[in-house]
Amino acid sequence: MAEPHTQVRWQSRRAFILAVTGAAVGLGNIWRFPYITGENGGSAFLLQYVLFILVLGLPVMMAEIMIGRSGRAGPLAALTTLAKANGASTNWRWLAVFGGLTLFLILSFYAVVSGWSLAYLGKSISGDFVGVSAAEAGGQFNGFLQDLPLMLGCHIAFLLMTMVVVARGVSAGLERLNNWLMPLLYLLLLLLAGYAVTTPGFATALHWLFWPNPDALSWQVTLDAMGHAFFTLAVGACALMAYGAYMPEQQSLPRAAVAVAVLDVVVALLAGIAIFAVVFSHGMEPAAGPGLMFVTLPVAFAEVPGGTVWLSAFFVLLVLATWTSSINLAEPLVAMLVDKHWSRPLAAAVVGLSVWGLGLLAALSFSLLADWHPLAFMAVFEGKTLFDLLTSIPPDLFLPLGGLFIAWFAAKVLSFEQMAAALGSASIARYWRMTIVWLSIPLLLLILLVTLYRW
Numbered sequence: 001m002a003e004p005h006t007q008v009r010w011q012s013r014r015a016f017i018l019a020v021t022g023a024a025v026g027l028g029n030i031w032r033f034p035y036i037t038g039e040n041g042g043s044a045f046l047l048q049y050v051l052f053i054l055v056l057g058l059p060v061m062m063a064e065i066m067i068g069r070s071g072r073a074g075p076l077a078a079l080t081t082l083a084k085a086n087g088a089s090t091n092w093r094w095l096a097v098f099g100g101l102t103l104f105l106i107l108s109f110y111a112v113v114s115g116w117s118l119a120y121l122g123k124s125i126s127g128d129f130v131g132v133s134a135a136e137a138g139g140q141f142n143g144f145l146q147d148l149p150l151m152l153g154c155h156i157a158f159l160l161m162t163m164v165v166v167a168r169g170v171s172a173g174l175e176r177l178n179n180w181l182m183p184l185l186y187l188l189l190l191l192l193a194g195y196a197v198t199t200p201g202f203a204t205a206l207h208w209l210f211w212p213n214p215d216a217l218s219w220q221v222t223l224d225a226m227g228h229a230f231f232t233l234a235v236g237a238c239a240l241m242a243y244g245a246y247m248p249e250q251q252s253l254p255r256a257a258v259a260v261a262v263l264d265v266v267v268a269l270l271a272g273i274a275i276f277a278v279v280f281s282h283g284m285e286p287a288a289g290p291g292l293m294f295v296t297l298p299v300a301f302a303e304v305p306g307g308t309v310w311l312s313a314f315f316v317l318l319v320l321a322t323w324t325s326s327i328n329l330a331e332p333l334v335a336m337l338v339d340k341h342w343s344r345p346l347a348a349a350v351v352g353l354s355v356w357g358l359g360l361l362a363a364l365s366f367s368l369l370a371d372w373h374p375l376a377f378m379a380v381f382e383g384k385t386l387f388d389l390l391t392s393i394p395p396d397l398f399l400p401l402g403g404l405f406i407a408w409f410a411a412k413v414l415s416f417e418q419m420a421a422a423l424g425s426a427s428i429a430r431y432w433r434m435t436i437v438w439l440s441i442p443l444l445l446l447i448l449l450v451t452l453y454r455w
């Protein structure tokens, strides 16, 4: 079992918020949020997603950090010791293992899309997108998915970048760099959303994103909105538990969680506004799928003066953001093996190779393996490629399922004193427990059971 790091604390309150923000803000906001919103009819998805952030994502995020803060150790050790101390079964440790599996599956597609971002950085520096039209940008993206040497090379390059940092255990320096540069990414998104206001499609985009549209409601939309609320906050895979372990005593957990959730939603909304203004200004298809960001952003920047420089800057910042998110995804997996007395470089190599193998198959889903539908024996997964499955099942089912058990553990296994200590006040702990027990857990159970039933 890992040695509990009881004495180690983040240097400052800011450090904790920045670390959790680093895990939260990433491809989920800028790539996944717009494309999932586009596939699910805009506001029908967006309004449920905001609701689920409030009643599921945020309370469960607090549960997850709380467990780490009470256990003062990595997920596996924290769950085991806390369960023992409170007279519960040590089988709770399987929750950490399930979280590890979820992180592995997420990282496998995350690294592929990060590789796309890396390739697009190169392409935009080479001026491939100068004066590009909507149709041309679409053609370029489809061409890129067939360009296996470039796409697979960038996938490998990105994974190497990630695993070298994890192997050397030196992500602190990078975190600091990232903390300086991420505000620039937010600023660039803000400018882009500001520019979107002047485009002809802006009003349509706003209406489509925010005006309630009951016709678009469906069970799939609800399930996607719930899953994305967990994915975007990095909740449900025990990844945030690890951060809670280092939280300073005097810091307010609820306040930090709210700050991160607000920032995460704001970044997603800015990206959504910028991207859908382009979509509606150019008569493009909102439901374009995973390529949406890669098709719309070159078009958006092609219209502004100095577009190539701006677009390149954007992809530099995006690659930095996904780099740290990927490190955050990989680190708990490597740490779990290191706790089993593996050497860190070996653990990083094994995790990196496995993630590469699965990611490779996912990356080929657009070319050689386009007709491979691994779960086609289940009617709901008919016609889904490996990439489709990886980008939907772990985020939309595994994270909420992990979140359900995390919520359960925090509200039912921890003592009330532990909750109050972790949350900083008994009255907040009472409200939090009431929300989790009467709202979050029943709602999660309901949505997951209805989903199973419909299969």
Ligand code: PFF
Residues within 6 Å of the ligand: 023, 024, 025, 026, 027, 028, 029, 103, 106, 230, 231, 232, 233, 234, 235, 237, 239, 240, 325, 328, 329
């Ligand atoms: N929250 C990240 C994003 O929005 O890009 C993705 C993520 C990171 C999900 C870590 C889950 C996780 F444990």
Ligand code: NA
Residues within 6 Å of the ligand: 023, 024, 025, 026, 028, 029, 231, 232, 233, 234, 264
């Ligand atoms: Na996010």
